[in-house]
Amino acid sequence: MKKATTRTRQTVDVRRAQLIAQGMAFFGTRPYDAVSIDDIAEAAGISKGLLYHYFPTKRDYYAAVLEAAADDLRAQTDVDPMLEPDVRMRTGLEAYLDFVKARGPAYVALMRGGIGSDPVIAGILDRVRGHFVDTIVKDLPAHPRPRALRVLLRGWVGFVEVTSLAWLESPPGTISKTQLVDTASRMLVSLLGDVVP
């Protein structure tokens, strides 16, 4: 057991990962400006200066934490592309909801995570939505108005996001995962039937 006063040196990757994990715990629990750099540094057992060695500003640090949560979500919902489209959709939705359940705070931080319309932060969320839209569009035949289609698919992703949040924060037994998957699937089918020629 090393003495706490001893300086411990880590590789860049390890330290960065530690700080990001630390950040998820903090920002998932408390609002952005109720978390101080000192808090994080203390919890991580490092000096405040070191955090600025890894992230230029607190804002950038926060963005990196959200980006990591976004990466996790994308990775978690990655589905075998060999499956049938409708199976893939259900499997993906189930994985999405599993992520929401398992990583509640990180998910909430990601979704509610804007800092008063910061473009960088908003961009992270936008890319998450765009990612899901991409995976849906890939399965579709060419569309005469792809941009319009994407706007509506983005909306469907929003439907999933908001039901997920409501589900997460609702008392147990309010609605089942299966029903959410069922309804979301049917909504997507209905949307596509309405919009795809």
Add this chain to the structure above:
Amino acid sequence: MKKATTRTRQTVDVRRAQLIAQGMAFFGTRPYDAVSIDDIAEAAGISKGLLYHYFPTKRDYYAAVLEAAADDLRAQTDVDPMLEPDVRMRTGLEAYLDFVKARGPAYVALMRGGIGSDPVIAGILDRVRGHFVDTIVKDLPAHPRPRALRVLLRGWVGFVEVTSLAWLESPPGTISKTQLVDTASRMLVSLLGDVVP
């Protein structure tokens, strides 16, 4: 024309309204912590101390600004309850989109407005969604599982929110207001058909 150095005294209501309007302009444009109390005070032509006479903290001030934007949105989308349900839905959606177009920055601030999962801020958005859910539920026959229904309706509101944001930020001609109203309506009908017995 009064001299700028002269102290100008206003009634509470006028000052408060001025400061909130000021806040909408600022927070709609720049992220929360890029807006300083000094900026607002200077733009409003008052001292920094006075802002604290009206709002206990910067956070409370921000919340008041968002709350005002939320009130505006609710007021703007208020529809004559004498109309037929489906007409009411279309009219309400049109009013919603008109608000989005006309008050873009305020709408974006409201939607992207969280400050790193602040419960007070999140609550403002939640109440907006809840309000729309309420108005929909009022038209529906009693439902065996009202809480489940509300989760899904909240999701539909999310659909409208996200398509609205995407519409607002998309190049002109990407998708028409009419098509958005059409699709959102059909989505709601489809959702209700799926869920209401």
Add this chain to the structure above:
DNA sequence: TGGACTATTGAACGGAAGTCAGTTGTTGGG
């Protein structure tokens, strides 16, 4: 007219973000 009420000011405080010159583990070449 004057006194009370309160909107308003400005200076000062405290705490947190961000900076930097110096320190100490680590590593690879002699």
Add this chain to the structure above:
DNA sequence: CCCAACAACTGACTTCCGTTCAATAGTCCA
């Protein structure tokens, strides 16, 4: 095995900004 160069790391310092508060000055009514 040693030492020199590199990079992770520190902590004290600066600066900026949210917040406080005692003092000031418009306004209104008696």
